[in-house]
Amino acid sequence: MNDTASPLKLRRKPVQQRSRMTQQAILDAFVRLLVEKGYADLTMRDIALVAGVGLGTLYEYFPGKKSIAAHCIHERFKSIGTQMQVWVASQRGKPLQVIIAYLIEQIIHMHAEKTDEWSALIFLERQISNLEAYASLYGQIVDIWELAFQASDDRQNYPGKSPAVVHAAVYGVLYQTLMLSPQSLLEAEFLAQMKNLVLGYLQIADLSVRIR
Numbered sequence: 540m541n542d543t544a545s546p547l548k549l550r551r552k553p554v555q556q557r558s559r560m561t562q563q564a565i566l567d568a569f570v571r572l573l574v575e576k577g578y579a580d581l582t583m584r585d586i587a588l589v590a591g592v593g594l595g596t597l598y599e600y601f602p603g604k605k606s607i608a609a610h611c612i613h614e615r616f617k618s619i620g621t622q623m624q625v626w627v628a629s630q631r632g633k634p635l636q637v638i639i640a641y642l643i644e645q646i647i648h649m650h651a652e653k654t655d656e657w658s659a660l661i662f663l664e665r666q667i668s669n670l671e672a673y674a675s676l677y678g679q680i681v682d683i684w685e686l687a688f689q690a691s692d693d694r695q696n697y698p699g700k701s702p703a704v705v706h707a708a709v710y711g712v713l714y715q716t717l718m719l720s721p722q723s724l725l726e727a728e729f730l731a732q733m734k735n736l737v738l739g740y741l742q743i744a745d746l747s748v749r750i751r
Contacts, residue, residue: 562600564590566614569607573659578608578666605667612664615657616676622649623683627690635691636738642687643709643733647724650713654721661714681706700741708737 568590572581583604587597601607626645630638650657664673684702688694712733716723723729 561592565597565600566611569611570656574655578663608663608667612660615660620679620683627687631690632692634693635697636741638687638691639737640734643737647730651724654717654724658717658721661717697741705737
């Protein structure tokens, strides 16, 4: 992000439960307005009104709407990583393809619950995130796919297969679909196609030697 100060730096760090609730109300209000009005048209006054806080209170927490946007994106994508780790732990010791198929199911269901919010936040992330912020989020999720590989009881059967490629396939198809046709996530066919894509990659023999 282009500002000198990090947008993730809060003016007032919430410590007590009441402060955390206030911050969450602000973030929830932002997402609601983002869906309803779009980023360009929402204002700090709008956010304060929907969050039920004074404008002065809002500025005590965040210096501007870009800071709120950065926090919304950070927290939303962080929640994906946290939940993925729980899902991986629940599947530990199973075959890799079983674990991967389960993760794909859960990730799609998670995004399908609030497609309008995810779509708006994904568009926004591309507007305000710089390469460093994007790489950090991307790397964190790739690390969790690596945990999925490690949690399987048959990783040795997939030499040369990369968690980064699995993530790129899931991330690319899922987020492009959310931006262009979000309702597709509700269709069983979308889940089937995503599984075919990723599990097909895991099944295909390494042809790199023959390609050379």
